[in-house]
Amino acid sequence: MSVKIGFIGAGKMASAMIGGIISSGLYAKDEVAACAPSASTRNEVASKYGIKAYETAAEMAAATDFLVLAVKPYQLQGLFAEDGLAIGSSHLVMSIVAGVKIADLEAYVPDSKIVRVMPNHCCLVGEGAAGYSRGTKATDGDVEKVRSVLSSSGAAEEVRESDLDAVTGLAGSSPAFMYMVIDAMADGGVLCGIPRDKAIRLAAQSMLGAAKMVLETGEHPDKLKDGVCSPGGTTIEGVRVLEDSCVRSAFIAAVEASTLKSREMGRK
Ligand SMILES: NC(=O)c1ccc[n+]([C@@H]2O[C@H](COP(=O)([O-])OP(=O)(O)OC[C@H]3O[C@@H](n4cnc5c(N)ncnc54)[C@H](OP(=O)(O)O)[C@@H]3O)[C@@H](O)[C@H]2O)c1
Missing domain, CATH: 1.10.3730.10 (ProC C-terminal domain-like)
Structure with a gap:
Protein backbone atom coordinates (compact mmCIF):
# COMPACT_ATOMS: atom_id res chain seq x y z
CA MET A 1 0.00 0.00 0.00
CA SER A 2 1.45 3.35 -1.00
CA VAL A 3 -0.52 5.28 1.66
CA LYS A 4 1.31 4.72 4.98
CA ILE A 5 -1.10 6.70 7.17
CA GLY A 6 -4.66 7.88 6.59
CA PHE A 7 -6.67 10.36 8.66
CA ILE A 8 -10.40 9.86 9.09
CA GLY A 9 -11.33 13.50 9.65
CA ALA A 10 -9.26 16.40 8.37
CA GLY A 11 -9.99 19.15 10.90
CA LYS A 12 -7.72 21.12 13.21
CA MET A 13 -6.02 18.20 14.99
CA ALA A 14 -5.59 16.05 11.88
CA SER A 15 -4.16 19.02 9.99
CA ALA A 16 -1.66 19.77 12.79
CA MET A 17 -0.51 16.13 12.89
CA ILE A 18 -0.23 15.90 9.11
CA GLY A 19 1.95 19.04 9.19
CA GLY A 20 4.23 17.45 11.80
CA ILE A 21 4.49 14.15 9.93
CA ILE A 22 5.45 15.79 6.63
CA SER A 23 7.77 18.49 7.98
CA SER A 24 9.65 15.96 10.14
CA GLY A 25 10.08 13.65 7.13
CA LEU A 26 8.41 10.72 8.94
CA TYR A 27 6.32 10.02 5.83
CA ALA A 28 6.40 11.67 2.40
CA LYS A 29 3.42 13.63 1.06
CA ASP A 30 2.32 10.82 -1.22
CA GLU A 31 2.34 8.40 1.75
CA VAL A 32 -0.18 10.50 3.73
CA ALA A 33 -3.90 10.87 3.03
CA ALA A 34 -7.03 12.13 4.75
CA CYS A 35 -10.78 12.04 4.26
CA ALA A 36 -13.63 14.39 5.11
CA PRO A 37 -17.23 14.62 3.88
CA SER A 38 -17.10 18.28 2.86
CA ALA A 39 -15.26 19.28 -0.31
CA SER A 40 -13.97 22.50 1.28
CA THR A 41 -12.14 20.58 4.04
CA ARG A 42 -10.71 18.09 1.52
CA ASN A 43 -9.52 20.84 -0.82
CA GLU A 44 -7.94 22.76 2.04
CA VAL A 45 -5.92 19.83 3.42
CA ALA A 46 -4.98 18.60 -0.07
CA SER A 47 -3.72 21.98 -1.20
CA LYS A 48 -2.00 22.86 2.09
CA TYR A 49 0.04 19.64 2.32
CA GLY A 50 -0.07 18.21 -1.20
CA ILE A 51 -1.65 14.97 0.09
CA LYS A 52 -4.44 12.84 -1.39
CA ALA A 53 -7.90 13.47 0.08
CA TYR A 54 -10.84 11.06 -0.10
CA GLU A 55 -14.52 11.77 0.49
CA THR A 56 -15.37 8.72 2.59
CA ALA A 57 -13.84 6.76 5.43
CA ALA A 58 -14.49 3.58 3.41
CA GLU A 59 -12.12 4.80 0.67
CA MET A 60 -9.59 5.83 3.32
CA ALA A 61 -9.67 2.44 5.08
CA ALA A 62 -9.26 0.64 1.76
CA ALA A 63 -6.15 2.70 0.97
CA THR A 64 -4.10 2.06 4.13
CA ASP A 65 -3.67 -0.17 7.18
CA PHE A 66 -2.78 2.71 9.52
CA LEU A 67 -5.76 4.92 10.33
CA VAL A 68 -6.01 7.94 12.60
CA LEU A 69 -9.52 8.54 13.93
CA ALA A 70 -9.80 12.34 14.15
CA VAL A 71 -13.54 13.06 14.14
CA LYS A 72 -15.54 14.62 16.99
CA PRO A 73 -16.88 12.15 19.59
CA TYR A 74 -20.51 12.70 18.49
CA GLN A 75 -19.56 11.88 14.86
CA LEU A 76 -18.20 8.44 15.72
CA GLN A 77 -21.43 6.48 15.72
CA GLY A 78 -22.46 7.79 12.27
CA LEU A 79 -18.98 7.11 10.94
CA PHE A 80 -18.93 3.43 11.94
CA ALA A 81 -22.44 2.98 10.48
CA GLU A 82 -21.30 4.14 7.02
CA ASP A 83 -21.89 1.81 4.06
CA GLY A 84 -18.83 -0.07 2.84
CA LEU A 85 -16.54 0.85 5.74
CA ALA A 86 -14.30 -2.16 6.37
CA ILE A 87 -11.83 -1.83 9.24
CA GLY A 88 -10.42 -5.24 10.10
CA SER A 89 -7.55 -7.21 11.56
CA SER A 90 -4.90 -5.64 9.34
CA HIS A 91 -5.75 -2.14 10.56
CA LEU A 92 -3.98 -0.22 13.28
CA VAL A 93 -6.39 2.46 14.51
CA MET A 94 -4.95 5.39 16.44
CA SER A 95 -7.85 7.27 18.03
CA ILE A 96 -7.53 10.86 19.22
CA VAL A 97 -11.26 11.08 19.91
CA ALA A 98 -11.55 12.59 23.40
CA GLY A 99 -13.30 10.52 26.05
CA VAL A 100 -14.00 7.41 23.93
CA LYS A 101 -12.62 4.34 25.67
CA ILE A 102 -10.62 1.52 24.09
CA ALA A 103 -13.41 -0.95 24.93
CA ASP A 104 -15.94 1.19 23.02
CA LEU A 105 -13.60 1.44 20.02
CA GLU A 106 -12.98 -2.32 20.15
CA ALA A 107 -16.76 -2.85 20.15
CA TYR A 108 -16.95 -0.92 16.83
CA VAL A 109 -13.91 -2.61 15.24
CA PRO A 110 -13.35 -5.84 17.22
CA ASP A 111 -10.61 -7.26 14.99
CA SER A 112 -8.48 -4.12 14.76
CA LYS A 113 -5.47 -3.01 16.75
CA ILE A 114 -6.29 0.13 18.75
CA VAL A 115 -4.11 2.76 20.37
CA ARG A 116 -6.00 5.52 22.18
CA VAL A 117 -4.28 8.91 22.36
CA MET A 118 -4.96 12.07 24.36
CA PRO A 119 -3.13 14.85 22.51
CA ASN A 120 -3.05 18.56 23.35
CA HIS A 121 -3.48 21.46 20.97
CA CYS A 122 0.17 22.56 21.11
CA CYS A 123 0.79 19.95 18.39
CA LEU A 124 -0.40 22.82 16.15
CA VAL A 125 3.09 24.33 16.64
CA GLY A 126 4.99 21.02 16.86
CA GLU A 127 5.16 21.06 20.67
CA GLY A 128 2.28 18.79 21.66
CA ALA A 129 2.23 16.73 24.86
CA ALA A 130 0.29 13.48 24.49
CA GLY A 131 -0.50 10.37 26.50
CA TYR A 132 -1.41 7.07 24.85
CA SER A 133 -2.63 3.61 25.83
CA ARG A 134 -2.68 0.40 23.83
CA GLY A 135 -5.71 -1.80 23.19
CA THR A 136 -5.74 -5.56 23.66
CA LYS A 137 -4.50 -6.41 20.15
CA ALA A 138 -1.90 -3.66 19.62
CA THR A 139 1.68 -4.94 19.37
CA ASP A 140 4.92 -3.21 20.40
CA GLY A 141 5.46 -2.44 16.70
CA ASP A 142 2.02 -0.79 16.47
CA VAL A 143 2.72 1.31 19.56
CA GLU A 144 6.08 2.36 18.10
CA LYS A 145 4.33 3.55 14.91
CA VAL A 146 1.93 5.66 16.97
CA ARG A 147 4.78 7.00 19.08
CA SER A 148 6.71 8.12 16.02
CA VAL A 149 3.66 9.99 14.71
CA LEU A 150 3.17 11.76 18.06
CA SER A 151 6.89 12.53 18.29
CA SER A 152 6.72 14.30 14.92
CA SER A 153 4.60 17.04 16.55
CA GLY A 154 5.81 17.00 20.15
CA ALA A 155 6.38 14.42 22.88
CA ALA A 156 4.36 11.46 24.16
CA GLU A 157 4.24 9.10 27.15
CA GLU A 158 2.58 5.69 27.34
CA VAL A 159 0.22 5.45 30.33
CA ARG A 160 -2.47 3.08 31.63
CA GLU A 161 -5.82 3.88 30.06
CA SER A 162 -7.17 4.72 33.53
CA ASP A 163 -4.56 7.50 33.68
CA LEU A 164 -5.66 9.19 30.44
CA ASP A 165 -8.06 11.39 32.44
CA ALA A 166 -5.07 12.61 34.44
CA VAL A 167 -3.21 13.23 31.15
CA THR A 168 -6.22 15.35 30.16
CA GLY A 169 -5.79 17.38 33.37
CA LEU A 170 -2.01 17.61 33.19
CA ALA A 171 -1.40 18.04 29.44
N1 LIG B 1 -8.82 20.42 19.36
C1 LIG B 1 -8.16 19.98 20.44
O1 LIG B 1 -7.46 20.73 21.16
C2 LIG B 1 -8.21 18.51 20.81
C3 LIG B 1 -7.41 18.03 21.85
C4 LIG B 1 -7.47 16.65 22.17
C5 LIG B 1 -8.31 15.81 21.45
N2 LIG B 1 -9.08 16.32 20.46
C6 LIG B 1 -9.95 15.40 19.73
O2 LIG B 1 -9.56 15.38 18.38
C7 LIG B 1 -10.71 15.07 17.57
C8 LIG B 1 -10.74 16.04 16.40
O3 LIG B 1 -10.86 17.36 16.91
P1 LIG B 1 -10.72 18.62 15.93
O4 LIG B 1 -10.64 19.80 16.82
O5 LIG B 1 -9.68 18.38 14.89
O6 LIG B 1 -12.19 18.57 15.21
P2 LIG B 1 -12.67 19.24 13.84
O7 LIG B 1 -11.76 20.36 13.45
O8 LIG B 1 -14.14 19.50 13.98
O9 LIG B 1 -12.45 18.05 12.77
C9 LIG B 1 -13.31 16.96 12.66
C10 LIG B 1 -13.16 16.42 11.24
O10 LIG B 1 -13.92 15.21 11.14
C11 LIG B 1 -14.49 15.18 9.84
N3 LIG B 1 -15.58 14.21 9.80
C12 LIG B 1 -16.79 14.29 10.40
N4 LIG B 1 -17.51 13.17 10.12
C13 LIG B 1 -16.73 12.40 9.33
C14 LIG B 1 -16.92 11.15 8.69
N5 LIG B 1 -18.06 10.46 8.82
N6 LIG B 1 -15.92 10.65 7.94
C15 LIG B 1 -14.76 11.32 7.81
N7 LIG B 1 -14.52 12.53 8.37
C16 LIG B 1 -15.50 13.05 9.13
C17 LIG B 1 -14.91 16.62 9.61
O11 LIG B 1 -15.11 16.82 8.24
P3 LIG B 1 -15.81 18.15 7.64
O12 LIG B 1 -14.80 19.23 7.79
O13 LIG B 1 -16.05 17.77 6.23
O14 LIG B 1 -17.05 18.38 8.44
C18 LIG B 1 -13.69 17.35 10.16
O15 LIG B 1 -12.70 17.47 9.16
C19 LIG B 1 -11.93 15.20 18.48
O16 LIG B 1 -12.43 13.92 18.78
C20 LIG B 1 -11.41 15.84 19.73
O17 LIG B 1 -12.08 15.34 20.87
C21 LIG B 1 -9.04 17.63 20.11
Whole structure:
Protein backbone atom coordinates (compact mmCIF):
# COMPACT_ATOMS: atom_id res chain seq x y z
CA MET A 1 0.00 0.00 0.00
CA SER A 2 1.45 3.35 -1.00
CA VAL A 3 -0.52 5.28 1.66
CA LYS A 4 1.31 4.72 4.98
CA ILE A 5 -1.10 6.70 7.17
CA GLY A 6 -4.66 7.88 6.59
CA PHE A 7 -6.67 10.36 8.66
CA ILE A 8 -10.40 9.86 9.09
CA GLY A 9 -11.33 13.50 9.65
CA ALA A 10 -9.26 16.40 8.37
CA GLY A 11 -9.99 19.15 10.90
CA LYS A 12 -7.72 21.12 13.21
CA MET A 13 -6.02 18.20 14.99
CA ALA A 14 -5.59 16.05 11.88
CA SER A 15 -4.16 19.02 9.99
CA ALA A 16 -1.66 19.77 12.79
CA MET A 17 -0.51 16.13 12.89
CA ILE A 18 -0.23 15.90 9.11
CA GLY A 19 1.95 19.04 9.19
CA GLY A 20 4.23 17.45 11.80
CA ILE A 21 4.49 14.15 9.93
CA ILE A 22 5.45 15.79 6.63
CA SER A 23 7.77 18.49 7.98
CA SER A 24 9.65 15.96 10.14
CA GLY A 25 10.08 13.65 7.13
CA LEU A 26 8.41 10.72 8.94
CA TYR A 27 6.32 10.02 5.83
CA ALA A 28 6.40 11.67 2.40
CA LYS A 29 3.42 13.63 1.06
CA ASP A 30 2.32 10.82 -1.22
CA GLU A 31 2.34 8.40 1.75
CA VAL A 32 -0.18 10.50 3.73
CA ALA A 33 -3.90 10.87 3.03
CA ALA A 34 -7.03 12.13 4.75
CA CYS A 35 -10.78 12.04 4.26
CA ALA A 36 -13.63 14.39 5.11
CA PRO A 37 -17.23 14.62 3.88
CA SER A 38 -17.10 18.28 2.86
CA ALA A 39 -15.26 19.28 -0.31
CA SER A 40 -13.97 22.50 1.28
CA THR A 41 -12.14 20.58 4.04
CA ARG A 42 -10.71 18.09 1.52
CA ASN A 43 -9.52 20.84 -0.82
CA GLU A 44 -7.94 22.76 2.04
CA VAL A 45 -5.92 19.83 3.42
CA ALA A 46 -4.98 18.60 -0.07
CA SER A 47 -3.72 21.98 -1.20
CA LYS A 48 -2.00 22.86 2.09
CA TYR A 49 0.04 19.64 2.32
CA GLY A 50 -0.07 18.21 -1.20
CA ILE A 51 -1.65 14.97 0.09
CA LYS A 52 -4.44 12.84 -1.39
CA ALA A 53 -7.90 13.47 0.08
CA TYR A 54 -10.84 11.06 -0.10
CA GLU A 55 -14.52 11.77 0.49
CA THR A 56 -15.37 8.72 2.59
CA ALA A 57 -13.84 6.76 5.43
CA ALA A 58 -14.49 3.58 3.41
CA GLU A 59 -12.12 4.80 0.67
CA MET A 60 -9.59 5.83 3.32
CA ALA A 61 -9.67 2.44 5.08
CA ALA A 62 -9.26 0.64 1.76
CA ALA A 63 -6.15 2.70 0.97
CA THR A 64 -4.10 2.06 4.13
CA ASP A 65 -3.67 -0.17 7.18
CA PHE A 66 -2.78 2.71 9.52
CA LEU A 67 -5.76 4.92 10.33
CA VAL A 68 -6.01 7.94 12.60
CA LEU A 69 -9.52 8.54 13.93
CA ALA A 70 -9.80 12.34 14.15
CA VAL A 71 -13.54 13.06 14.14
CA LYS A 72 -15.54 14.62 16.99
CA PRO A 73 -16.88 12.15 19.59
CA TYR A 74 -20.51 12.70 18.49
CA GLN A 75 -19.56 11.88 14.86
CA LEU A 76 -18.20 8.44 15.72
CA GLN A 77 -21.43 6.48 15.72
CA GLY A 78 -22.46 7.79 12.27
CA LEU A 79 -18.98 7.11 10.94
CA PHE A 80 -18.93 3.43 11.94
CA ALA A 81 -22.44 2.98 10.48
CA GLU A 82 -21.30 4.14 7.02
CA ASP A 83 -21.89 1.81 4.06
CA GLY A 84 -18.83 -0.07 2.84
CA LEU A 85 -16.54 0.85 5.74
CA ALA A 86 -14.30 -2.16 6.37
CA ILE A 87 -11.83 -1.83 9.24
CA GLY A 88 -10.42 -5.24 10.10
CA SER A 89 -7.55 -7.21 11.56
CA SER A 90 -4.90 -5.64 9.34
CA HIS A 91 -5.75 -2.14 10.56
CA LEU A 92 -3.98 -0.22 13.28
CA VAL A 93 -6.39 2.46 14.51
CA MET A 94 -4.95 5.39 16.44
CA SER A 95 -7.85 7.27 18.03
CA ILE A 96 -7.53 10.86 19.22
CA VAL A 97 -11.26 11.08 19.91
CA ALA A 98 -11.55 12.59 23.40
CA GLY A 99 -13.30 10.52 26.05
CA VAL A 100 -14.00 7.41 23.93
CA LYS A 101 -12.62 4.34 25.67
CA ILE A 102 -10.62 1.52 24.09
CA ALA A 103 -13.41 -0.95 24.93
CA ASP A 104 -15.94 1.19 23.02
CA LEU A 105 -13.60 1.44 20.02
CA GLU A 106 -12.98 -2.32 20.15
CA ALA A 107 -16.76 -2.85 20.15
CA TYR A 108 -16.95 -0.92 16.83
CA VAL A 109 -13.91 -2.61 15.24
CA PRO A 110 -13.35 -5.84 17.22
CA ASP A 111 -10.61 -7.26 14.99
CA SER A 112 -8.48 -4.12 14.76
CA LYS A 113 -5.47 -3.01 16.75
CA ILE A 114 -6.29 0.13 18.75
CA VAL A 115 -4.11 2.76 20.37
CA ARG A 116 -6.00 5.52 22.18
CA VAL A 117 -4.28 8.91 22.36
CA MET A 118 -4.96 12.07 24.36
CA PRO A 119 -3.13 14.85 22.51
CA ASN A 120 -3.05 18.56 23.35
CA HIS A 121 -3.48 21.46 20.97
CA CYS A 122 0.17 22.56 21.11
CA CYS A 123 0.79 19.95 18.39
CA LEU A 124 -0.40 22.82 16.15
CA VAL A 125 3.09 24.33 16.64
CA GLY A 126 4.99 21.02 16.86
CA GLU A 127 5.16 21.06 20.67
CA GLY A 128 2.28 18.79 21.66
CA ALA A 129 2.23 16.73 24.86
CA ALA A 130 0.29 13.48 24.49
CA GLY A 131 -0.50 10.37 26.50
CA TYR A 132 -1.41 7.07 24.85
CA SER A 133 -2.63 3.61 25.83
CA ARG A 134 -2.68 0.40 23.83
CA GLY A 135 -5.71 -1.80 23.19
CA THR A 136 -5.74 -5.56 23.66
CA LYS A 137 -4.50 -6.41 20.15
CA ALA A 138 -1.90 -3.66 19.62
CA THR A 139 1.68 -4.94 19.37
CA ASP A 140 4.92 -3.21 20.40
CA GLY A 141 5.46 -2.44 16.70
CA ASP A 142 2.02 -0.79 16.47
CA VAL A 143 2.72 1.31 19.56
CA GLU A 144 6.08 2.36 18.10
CA LYS A 145 4.33 3.55 14.91
CA VAL A 146 1.93 5.66 16.97
CA ARG A 147 4.78 7.00 19.08
CA SER A 148 6.71 8.12 16.02
CA VAL A 149 3.66 9.99 14.71
CA LEU A 150 3.17 11.76 18.06
CA SER A 151 6.89 12.53 18.29
CA SER A 152 6.72 14.30 14.92
CA SER A 153 4.60 17.04 16.55
CA GLY A 154 5.81 17.00 20.15
CA ALA A 155 6.38 14.42 22.88
CA ALA A 156 4.36 11.46 24.16
CA GLU A 157 4.24 9.10 27.15
CA GLU A 158 2.58 5.69 27.34
CA VAL A 159 0.22 5.45 30.33
CA ARG A 160 -2.47 3.08 31.63
CA GLU A 161 -5.82 3.88 30.06
CA SER A 162 -7.17 4.72 33.53
CA ASP A 163 -4.56 7.50 33.68
CA LEU A 164 -5.66 9.19 30.44
CA ASP A 165 -8.06 11.39 32.44
CA ALA A 166 -5.07 12.61 34.44
CA VAL A 167 -3.21 13.23 31.15
CA THR A 168 -6.22 15.35 30.16
CA GLY A 169 -5.79 17.38 33.37
CA LEU A 170 -2.01 17.61 33.19
CA ALA A 171 -1.40 18.04 29.44
CA GLY A 172 -4.77 18.42 27.65
CA SER A 173 -6.10 21.29 29.78
CA SER A 174 -2.83 22.79 30.96
CA PRO A 175 -2.06 24.98 27.92
CA ALA A 176 -4.97 27.13 29.20
CA PHE A 177 -3.33 27.28 32.63
CA MET A 178 0.00 28.26 31.07
CA TYR A 179 -1.67 31.00 28.97
CA MET A 180 -3.11 32.41 32.21
CA VAL A 181 0.37 32.42 33.77
CA ILE A 182 1.86 34.19 30.73
CA ASP A 183 -0.95 36.77 30.77
CA ALA A 184 -0.58 37.39 34.50
CA MET A 185 3.21 37.65 34.25
CA ALA A 186 2.78 40.16 31.43
CA ASP A 187 0.38 42.15 33.65
CA GLY A 188 3.16 42.26 36.22
CA GLY A 189 5.57 43.53 33.57
CA VAL A 190 3.06 46.21 32.49
CA LEU A 191 2.53 47.22 36.12
CA CYS A 192 6.26 47.73 36.38
CA GLY A 193 6.44 49.80 33.18
CA ILE A 194 7.06 47.40 30.24
CA PRO A 195 4.79 47.87 27.15
CA ARG A 196 2.15 45.10 26.84
CA ASP A 197 3.41 43.49 23.60
CA LYS A 198 6.98 43.28 24.86
CA ALA A 199 5.81 42.01 28.27
CA ILE A 200 3.82 39.16 26.65
CA ARG A 201 6.76 38.13 24.47
CA LEU A 202 9.20 38.19 27.39
CA ALA A 203 6.82 36.21 29.64
CA ALA A 204 6.15 33.58 26.93
CA GLN A 205 9.85 33.23 26.10
CA SER A 206 10.64 32.83 29.81
CA MET A 207 8.14 29.97 30.03
CA LEU A 208 9.54 28.37 26.87
CA GLY A 209 13.10 28.71 28.18
CA ALA A 210 12.23 27.27 31.60
CA ALA A 211 10.46 24.30 29.97
CA LYS A 212 13.52 23.65 27.77
CA MET A 213 15.80 23.84 30.81
CA VAL A 214 13.77 21.11 32.52
CA LEU A 215 13.62 18.88 29.43
CA GLU A 216 17.16 19.37 28.19
CA THR A 217 19.10 19.34 31.48
CA GLY A 218 17.01 16.57 33.07
CA GLU A 219 17.34 18.43 36.39
CA HIS A 220 14.48 18.45 38.89
CA PRO A 221 12.54 21.76 38.54
CA ASP A 222 13.09 22.54 42.22
CA LYS A 223 16.86 22.27 41.77
CA LEU A 224 16.71 24.66 38.80
CA LYS A 225 14.61 27.07 40.90
CA ASP A 226 17.12 26.89 43.76
CA GLY A 227 19.91 27.59 41.27
CA VAL A 228 18.46 30.99 40.30
CA CYS A 229 17.60 32.10 43.87
CA SER A 230 20.67 33.91 45.17
CA PRO A 231 20.73 34.50 48.93
CA GLY A 232 18.93 37.75 49.71
CA GLY A 233 18.34 38.35 45.97
CA THR A 234 15.48 39.43 43.74
CA THR A 235 14.15 36.00 42.72
CA ILE A 236 13.66 34.60 46.22
CA GLU A 237 11.56 37.73 46.99
CA GLY A 238 9.19 36.76 44.17
CA VAL A 239 9.22 33.08 45.18
CA ARG A 240 8.14 34.07 48.70
CA VAL A 241 5.13 35.96 47.29
CA LEU A 242 4.12 32.93 45.18
CA GLU A 243 4.42 30.63 48.20
CA ASP A 244 2.36 33.08 50.33
CA SER A 245 -0.31 32.96 47.59
CA CYS A 246 -0.36 29.13 47.61
CA VAL A 247 0.40 29.01 43.88
CA ARG A 248 1.67 25.40 44.02
CA SER A 249 -1.50 24.12 45.67
CA ALA A 250 -3.63 26.09 43.21
CA PHE A 251 -1.94 24.28 40.27
CA ILE A 252 -2.20 20.90 42.00
CA ALA A 253 -5.92 21.53 42.57
CA ALA A 254 -6.41 22.74 38.96
CA VAL A 255 -4.92 19.53 37.49
CA GLU A 256 -7.00 17.44 39.89
CA ALA A 257 -10.21 19.37 39.05
CA SER A 258 -9.69 18.87 35.28
CA THR A 259 -8.91 15.19 35.84
CA LEU A 260 -12.07 14.67 37.92
CA LYS A 261 -14.16 16.48 35.29
CA SER A 262 -12.72 14.26 32.55
CA ARG A 263 -13.56 11.15 34.63
CA GLU A 264 -17.09 12.43 35.20
CA MET A 265 -17.59 13.14 31.47
CA GLY A 266 -16.27 9.68 30.60
CA ARG A 267 -18.91 8.05 32.82
CA LYS A 268 -21.77 9.83 30.99
N1 LIG B 1 -8.82 20.42 19.36
C1 LIG B 1 -8.16 19.98 20.44
O1 LIG B 1 -7.46 20.73 21.16
C2 LIG B 1 -8.21 18.51 20.81
C3 LIG B 1 -7.41 18.03 21.85
C4 LIG B 1 -7.47 16.65 22.17
C5 LIG B 1 -8.31 15.81 21.45
N2 LIG B 1 -9.08 16.32 20.46
C6 LIG B 1 -9.95 15.40 19.73
O2 LIG B 1 -9.56 15.38 18.38
C7 LIG B 1 -10.71 15.07 17.57
C8 LIG B 1 -10.74 16.04 16.40
O3 LIG B 1 -10.86 17.36 16.91
P1 LIG B 1 -10.72 18.62 15.93
O4 LIG B 1 -10.64 19.80 16.82
O5 LIG B 1 -9.68 18.38 14.89
O6 LIG B 1 -12.19 18.57 15.21
P2 LIG B 1 -12.67 19.24 13.84
O7 LIG B 1 -11.76 20.36 13.45
O8 LIG B 1 -14.14 19.50 13.98
O9 LIG B 1 -12.45 18.05 12.77
C9 LIG B 1 -13.31 16.96 12.66
C10 LIG B 1 -13.16 16.42 11.24
O10 LIG B 1 -13.92 15.21 11.14
C11 LIG B 1 -14.49 15.18 9.84
N3 LIG B 1 -15.58 14.21 9.80
C12 LIG B 1 -16.79 14.29 10.40
N4 LIG B 1 -17.51 13.17 10.12
C13 LIG B 1 -16.73 12.40 9.33
C14 LIG B 1 -16.92 11.15 8.69
N5 LIG B 1 -18.06 10.46 8.82
N6 LIG B 1 -15.92 10.65 7.94
C15 LIG B 1 -14.76 11.32 7.81
N7 LIG B 1 -14.52 12.53 8.37
C16 LIG B 1 -15.50 13.05 9.13
C17 LIG B 1 -14.91 16.62 9.61
O11 LIG B 1 -15.11 16.82 8.24
P3 LIG B 1 -15.81 18.15 7.64
O12 LIG B 1 -14.80 19.23 7.79
O13 LIG B 1 -16.05 17.77 6.23
O14 LIG B 1 -17.05 18.38 8.44
C18 LIG B 1 -13.69 17.35 10.16
O15 LIG B 1 -12.70 17.47 9.16
C19 LIG B 1 -11.93 15.20 18.48
O16 LIG B 1 -12.43 13.92 18.78
C20 LIG B 1 -11.41 15.84 19.73
O17 LIG B 1 -12.08 15.34 20.87
C21 LIG B 1 -9.04 17.63 20.11
